[in-house]
Amino acid sequence: MSNQAQEAREALGARLRGFRKDAGFASGRAFALATRWAESKVSRIENGKQNASEEDIRTWCIATNKQDQIDDLIATVRHIDELWLEWRRQFQGGAEKRQSKAIPVYAKTKVFRIWHPTLVWGTVQTSEYAAATFRQVVDFFDIPDDTEAATAKRLERQQYLYQGDRIFNVLLAEQALYTNFGGPEVMKGQLDRLLAVMRLARLSLGIIPRSAPVHIWPGNSFSMFDDKLVLVETYSAEFSVTQPREIELYAKAFALLQQSAVYGTAVRDLIFTAIQHFDRMPTD
Structure with a gap:
């Protein structure tokens, strides 16, 4: 779970503990008896070790005479759940639905900061x-x-490269030029696409050479949308960062990564070298 989601869950637990004590339940055991729950469940919820379900919230608020807080706390539970979305749940029914969710975010964003250490950013990908x-x-x-x-x-997002006054700051590690999706011909087509989009005045493409000194560990890929949202991807889930002090950390990390990057002619040279690499690879 992300730090932000965990902190929110702990804050919710503390609030529920306050409700319990205000209602005269001096201990978790007394409250468990009243609700017919296991005492361990009460403890886990209050200490942020277990998610409270919407039904748990209703039961808790009724038992502590805090019915007027039910709607607010259920909204809190749903927000915590949204902070950490399992990929499998997001991909129920296929991958298109997740791609559709990105469109409104892109439409509202003016400044993008994108970091990916191993593959090419989705918005500048070729269809292949x-x-x-x-x-x-x-x-x-x-x-x-x-x-x-x-x-x-996914390709629908490319419209935003040419609309409005958006700025795209894109950082890739050199490895992204070599991670082989689809074989040499697909990779050469993708690398040609990078050469084309880097000419766009609104897009800044930096590449961190594999031997460049780094000022922070590369970490996971992340996408920053203005100073309002960061999306971080892992193998099991994608989580959202919306807390200002956490967003500041990602902005700081991006700035440190930029210090290791090269731009302009040096980027073109790295891309041409990668194209030559795939030229030498067998195509079967």
Whole structure:
């Protein structure tokens, strides 16, 4: 669980503990007897070790005569749940639905800060490269195969590269130029696409060479949308960061990563070298 989600869960537990004490239940055991719960469940919820369900909230508030707090606390529970979304749950029914959720976020964002240490950012992917990544998602999570629809929805985000006054600050590690999705021809097409989009005045493409001194560990990929939201991806889940002090840490990390990056002609040279690498690879 993300730090923000855990902190929110602990704060909710502390609030519920206050309700219990205010209602005259001096101990978790007394409250457990009144609600016919296990004492350990009361303890886990109050200490942020277990998620409280919406039904738990209703039971707790009724038992402590805090019915007027039910709606507010249920909203809190739903917010905590949204902070950490399991990929399998997000991909129920396929990958297209998750891609659709990105469109409103992109429409509202003016400044993007994107970091990816191992693959090319989705919004500048070719259809062939994107399809290769989605086929892996389908296999890994064992979800319905909607690769074509998911690819089309991802490519829809490219419109924002040409609309409004948005600024795109994109950082990739050199490894992203070599992580092989789809074979040499797909990779060369993707690398050509990078050469094309880096000419856009609104897009700044930096690459961190593999031997560059670093000022912070590379960590997971993340996407920053203005100073309002950061999305961080792991193998099991994607979590949202919305707490200002945590967003500041990601902004600081991005700035430190930028110090290791090269731009302009040096980026083109790295891309051309990667193209030559795939030129030498057999295509079968």
